[in-house]
Amino acid sequence: MIRAEGIEATEFPELAQEYYVSGVPQTVINSGAKMVVGAVPEQGLLTEIKRALEK
């Protein structure tokens, strides 16, 4: 049900471009439903996940 994938941005530039990755780390939730640039603490990520799932 839950998948977490670390992606080396320079090796997959097309995918990085698709999500407008300019700074790292960048977290993309459910293929762009929500995106967070920079490190996210656990609680912050939970909030973003909830927002992404509401969409």
Place this chain on the structure above:
Amino acid sequence: MEKLLDKQIVDQISEAFAQLKEPVQILFFGSIQNCEYCAETQQLLEEVSVINDKVSLKVYDIQANKDVADKYNVDKFPAIVIAAKDGEQISNLGVQFSGVPSGHEFATLINDILMVSNRDSGLSPAVREFLKNLNEPLLLQVFVTPT
């Protein structure tokens, strides 16, 4: 071939791996063609997996073993899946990495192995509760660079 990990690093990993609890199955997916970092990634995983008996490695070709790649939702190469191993049973916990885990990401790889071995995400009770009740797929993709 020259080793990617020097003795000092191997010793450090060996020390960290002393805390391993349950067996871990690493699955590597590579491609013979058009893959700049596949050989390096495979070699890195081979060097890591020989450090401790609780860590084993399976090597797959993304084209020849498409069925396995599909089963583990692998669509890029090189790709690494860090799964739980209980006897012959391999459980996909949804932990994977696409690309060569170098620099900071090498530490992430080692930590992922430790986390999977402990069978514990380390998340807070509130987050666990929320995720347990999740009834739709959740994909978290974290883009990183090798610095």
